[in-house]
Amino acid sequence: xxxxxxxxxxxxxxxxxxxxxxxxxxxxxxxxxxxxxxxxxxxxxxxxxxxxxxxxxxxxxxxxxxxxxxxxxxxxxxxxxxxxxxxxxxxxxxxxxxxxxxxxxxxxxxxxxxxxxxxxxxxxxxxxxxxxxxxxxxxxxxxxxxxxxxxxxxxxxxxxxxxxxxxxxxxxxxxxxxxxxxxxxxxxxxxxxxxxxxxxxxxxxxxxxxxxxxxxxxxxxxxxxxxxxxxxxxxxxxxxxxxxxxxxxxxxxxxxxxxxxxxxxxxxxxxxxxxxxxxxxxxxxxxxxxxxxxxxxxxxxxxxxxxxxxxxxxxxxxxxxxxxxxxxxxxxxxxxxxxxxxxxxxxxxxxxxxxxxxxxxxxxxxxxxxxxxxxxxxxxxxxxxxxxxxxxxxxxxxxxxxxxxxxxxxxxxxxxxxxxxxxxxxxxxxxxxxxxxxxxxxxxxxxxxxxxxxxxxxxxxxxxxxxxxxxxxxxxxxxxxxxxxxxxxxxxxxxxxxxxxxxxxxxxxx
Numbered sequence: 202x203x204x205x206x207x208x209x210x211x212x213x214x215x216x217x218x219x220x221x222x223x224x225x226x227x228x229x230x231x232x233x234x235x236x237x238x239x240x241x242x243x244x245x246x247x248x249x250x251x252x253x254x255x256x257x258x259x260x261x262x263x264x265x266x267x268x269x270x271x272x273x274x275x276x277x278x279x280x281x282x283x284x285x286x287x288x289x290x291x292x293x294x295x296x297x298x299x300x301x302x303x304x305x306x307x308x309x310x311x312x313x314x315x316x317x318x319x320x321x322x323x324x325x326x327x328x329x330x331x332x333x334x335x336x337x338x339x340x341x342x343x344x345x346x347x348x349x350x351x352x353x354x355x356x357x358x359x360x361x362x363x364x365x366x367x368x369x370x371x372x373x374x375x376x377x378x379x380x381x382x383x384x385x386x387x388x389x390x391x392x393x394x395x396x397x398x399x400x401x402x403x404x405x406x407x408x409x410x411x412x413x414x415x416x417x418x419x420x421x422x423x424x425x426x427x428x429x430x431x432x433x434x435x436x437x438x439x440x441x442x443x444x445x446x447x448x449x450x451x452x453x454x455x456x457x458x459x460x461x462x463x464x465x466x467x468x469x470x471x472x473x474x475x476x477x478x479x480x481x482x483x484x485x486x487x488x489x490x491x492x493x494x495x496x497x498x499x500x501x502x503x504x505x506x507x508x509x510x511x512x513x514x515x516x517x518x519x520x521x522x523x524x525x526x527x528x529x530x531x532x533x534x535x536x537x538x539x540x541x542x543x544x545x546x547x548x549x550x551x552x553x554x555x556x557x558x559x560x561x562x563x564x565x566x567x568x569x570x571x572x573x574x575x576x577x578x579x580x581x582x583x584x585x586x587x588x589x590x591x592x593x594x595x596x597x598x599x600x601x602x603x604x605x606x607x608x609x610x611x612x613x614x615x616x617x618x619x620x621x622x623x624x625x626x627x628x629x630x631x632x633x634x635x636x637x638x639x640x641x642x643x644x645x646x647x648x649x650x651x652x653x654x655x656x657x658x659x660x661x662x663x664x665x666x667x668x669x670x671x672x673x674x675x676x677x678x679x680x681x682x683x684x685x686x687x688x689x690x691x692x693x694x695x696x697x698x699x700x701x702x703x704x705x706x707x708x709x710x711x
Contacts, residue, residue: 227290231282235298246297283335292339300348302367409448603700622677629658630674633666
């Protein structure tokens, strides 16, 4: 019985290594892409991993795709990958994200890693040796590491020897491929995929190319594209041949072509949906801007209407004063004194301005009529904002309180607010009042929670503010009460001055 098992295992290995026609070779792959690092997010790893997973599925691999995984999730995925590898199978592990070496050992960094020193790397990261151990049963194993980006934790180490990844000799029957040479670093890339992975995707499609030739083509093209700055590198101890796309596999090529066309159609549909969404967003922004513009016009009309009201009582008082002087024989002398008291009542009758809202006492330095008009204008504007409670956004509240704004200024406000809402990590926006009524503001993003983002933005803002700053936006959500608290502190100067200063300021950012 034991001899029979040995013969079956040997036959399986021979058939797999020679790519016997019609033999269904077992091919398994684990693909990991980590990008959402709180301290140092990356642009392309998730795109790279998704593209590699799609390509491997098209050529017959049983693929497990993991993106933005924690250490526990990544370790579990590696263990399950090892369990899926059968004797005589082909196994492939691909990783894109942050990687680092410590004392000659390579580590892959999960998104939740909290690395404070070299000693903490072993407990926070995933050792590459754990991956290599899983490849034992396979007849051919491949480990592809697009993980040689700059080490974001390098500044916490006592030396800079951790740059890039360390050289590792591939175990028997294994090929290790690195995006760049040992000890060097590679860029994250500016396109939809990193440079190394983009070239790998092209080379994998070459019919009849051995796996060693595929990676040789990748190296040549990356060196050419970077003028020698980035040199991909491999360590191989393969004992058999392997082809991502065998020359005789016409059926697989046809299947891959159909899948490519389906993928292209899906991508076109996705792009069309995104285009329609952008057009819809543009219409919404246009409608919102028009609505804000109308609110500002109505506010301006309301501000202009009551302007002559304070002067009317003065005219009614001058007439009795003049009629009283007519019976006197000294009318010509008495008329000028009668006109002077007629002009004085407005300054000496401040009853409408007696109930000043809190935070506006600094307006006392202005002339009484001007102060009264300014307070009335602020009152009307606050009433407009208060009337929209429950339906406000940051841009709408600013337009109602400080308008009028130009179309370009309204668009800039709405766009910035949408950017805050669409940030991939927790964010917050705070605003305050510095000495002499000047405005100060700050925003932060990339924090681990909305609460931490709010605290961080407030701390940055408070450094220059004479009153506690108000956190008015958290994760894109507008906080009306906090905004009104700031607005009451800002109501010491004419709205036009506040608007002008707000538009020219750049916030303190993370």
